[in-house]
Amino acid sequence: YAETRIDELYFIATNGGVTFGGGEPCLRPQFISEFRGLCGPEWQLNLETSLNVPVANIEALLPMVNTLIIDIKDMNPDIYRDYTGQNNALVLENLRLIAKTGRQSDCIVRIPLIPGYNTDADRENSRKALEAIGFTRFDLFIYQIRKH
Structure with a gap:
């Protein structure tokens, strides 16, 4: 906090702040x-999140955050599992929670085109x-797959 507090006047003047991301905040x-x-x-x-976390975590965070930048990968459970190796049941449940609380307009949902995993359709x-x-704010983009 001490390191970010240096910019407090700027944050207040510009309606700015801190975005937590990297890993799963x-x-x-x-x-x-x-x-x-x-x-x-x-x-x-703000939070950059996959929403693949316990619902209790999102319930606790919603009252204290302003914006959620949600990387859902794909709503289709099979595509999600193929790409992440995980189930998306918690993602879907957390999306419903956000909708139930009326916070959809506070979310930017990232929907990537992931070559080899999903299509434009x-x-x-x-x-x-x-x-x-009720979600209305989307970030549509293409994942760049780099081969090493």
């Missing part, structure tokens, strides 16, 4: 809660499913 709700307590309500706190299906539960 929603696995650390206590840390983010303590940070919110230190910086107060004036700073914007799959991505459009994901967008339509999200629009059906």
